[in-house]
Amino acid sequence: xxxxxxxxxxxxxxxxxxxxxxxxxxxxxxxxxxxxxxxxxxxxxxxxxxxxxxxxxxxxxxxxxxxxxxxxxxxxxxxxxxxxxxxxxxxxxxxxxxxxxxxxxxxxxxxxxxxxxxxxxxxxxxxxxxxxxxxxxxxxxxxxxxxxxxxxxxxxxxxxxxxxxxxxxxxxxxxxxxxxxxxxxxxxxxxxxxxxxxxxxxxxxxxxxxxxxxxxxxxxxxxxxxxxxxxxxxxxxxxxxxxxxxxxxxxxxxxxxxxxxxxxxxxxxxxxxxxxxxxxxxxxxxxxxxxxxxxxxxxxxxxxxxxxxxxxxxxxxxxxxxxxxxxxxxxxxxxxxxxxxxxxxxxxxxxxxxxxxxxxxxxxxxxxxxxxxxxxxxxxxxxxxxxxxxxxxx
Ligand SMILES: [Zn+2]
Numbered sequence: 563x564x565x566x567x568x569x570x571x572x573x574x575x576x577x578x579x580x581x582x583x584x585x586x587x588x589x590x591x592x593x594x595x596x597x598x599x600x601x602x603x604x605x606x607x608x609x610x611x612x613x614x615x616x617x618x619x620x621x622x623x624x625x626x627x628x629x630x631x632x633x634x635x636x637x638x639x640x641x642x643x644x645x646x647x648x649x650x651x652x653x654x655x656x657x658x659x660x661x662x663x664x665x666x667x668x669x670x671x672x673x674x675x676x677x678x679x680x681x682x683x684x685x686x687x688x689x690x691x692x693x694x695x696x697x698x699x700x701x702x703x704x705x706x707x708x709x710x711x712x713x714x715x716x717x718x719x720x721x722x723x724x725x726x727x728x729x730x731x732x733x734x735x736x737x738x739x740x741x742x743x744x745x746x747x748x749x750x751x752x753x754x755x756x757x758x759x760x761x762x763x764x765x766x767x768x769x770x771x772x773x774x775x776x777x778x779x780x781x782x783x784x785x786x787x788x789x790x791x792x793x794x795x796x797x798x799x800x801x802x803x804x805x806x807x808x809x810x811x812x813x814x815x816x817x818x819x820x821x822x823x824x825x826x827x828x829x830x831x832x833x834x835x836x837x838x839x840x841x842x843x844x845x846x847x848x849x850x851x852x853x854x855x856x857x858x859x860x861x862x863x864x865x866x867x868x869x870x871x872x873x874x875x876x877x878x879x880x881x882x883x884x885x886x887x888x889x890x891x892x893x894x895x896x897x898x899x900x901x902x903x904x905x906x907x908x909x910x911x912x913x914x915x916x917x918x919x920x921x922x923x924x925x926x927x928x929x930x931x932x933x934x935x936x937x938x939x940x941x942x943x944x945x946x947x948x949x950x951x952x953x954x955x956x
Pocket of ligand 1: 633715
């Protein structure tokens with residue numbers, strides 16, 4: 563390929579990334595009752611109980627003694643999580659919203675209980691679930707089966723803490739780590755694939771409540787969570803949501819589904835109650851999820867941030883030179899001393915190509931064989947993550 567053609571192709575790639583990342587596409591279901599906000603991150607979020615639309619044509623549900631309470635502000639919280647991802651990575655997660663009020667439909671139940679036989683509700687229910695499947699297939703294919711799914715809820719329990727549901731019951735979480743690490747209990751978990759996938763070889767119990775469990779990272783960031791290292795199980799007398807229909811059906815708890823996931827039940831105070839609290843919590847959650855992906859999968863989504871970093875350059879950001887990989891010229895970092903820090907180079911798909919430490923002279927030796935395309939160099943100095951795009955021409 564000649565140089566001009568190569569530059570033109572790069573331009574197209576950038577336009578595609580920019581369009582995809584910054585605009586995002588919304589696919590509306592029938593009557594706009596369901597919305598699928600398409601994304602490019604390995605994160606899928608469904609929001610079944612936040613809707614307020616209550617059309618008279620759909621009768622209120624009465625079948626099978628339904629629960630009808632709205633999970634207040636969960637749509638608003640999901641929108642804030644979307645914004646935080648966009649701001650922090652330049653890309654969006656996949657989000658599926660149900661806009662109908664829970665008196666009309668429950669998208670976290672099977673179709674019989676959720677739609678109570680109403681044809682319009684059944685269409686909405688089906689669309690909601692088909693969008694989850696589409697999002698999961700897209701994300702799993704793009705990220706080598708490393709995507710994470712969660713079903714977002716708000717609970718009314720008195721104890722103000724996040725409840726992470728991995729399908730395991732509160733009584734099961736009260737069992738010892740040794741018991742939870744047996745195949746019998748791993749096989750009942752919605753993160754069972756992560757037990758064999760995670761790069762550090764963490765056990766099931768460690769993934770539920772060890773150093774780098776989601777609950778532990780959230781609790782360390784000021785959001786008490788169960789299970790976590792701080793609170794390994796809910797306690798025998800405390801109510802706890804362990805994951806409903808969606809968590810069971812759209813995670814590897816169900817044979818044939820490869821995705822790891824959980825139910826996130828958010829307390830109200832300090833998490834869902836005000837726009838400021840929602841924003842602060844969303845920022846923390848996104849940061850924790852990115853740490854989780856990097857730590858357990860060595861999966862960086864830094865390449866998603868390229869477009870936003872280009873449009874909003876930060877002052878005094880360090881630079882690298884050259885940005886074209888030739889297989890032997892070291893890459894010099896300027897503007898920050900990152901010597902001794904770990905660097906990683908990822909392909910545009912998120913696959914780790916090579917890693918090592920920045921040399922004492924603040925350079926990175928690159929001896930790997932790269933095929934033509936765009937790469938992302940990531941260096942974390944412990945406080946901030948720096949990312950630069952690199953290219954390999956033909
Ligand atoms: Zn709910």
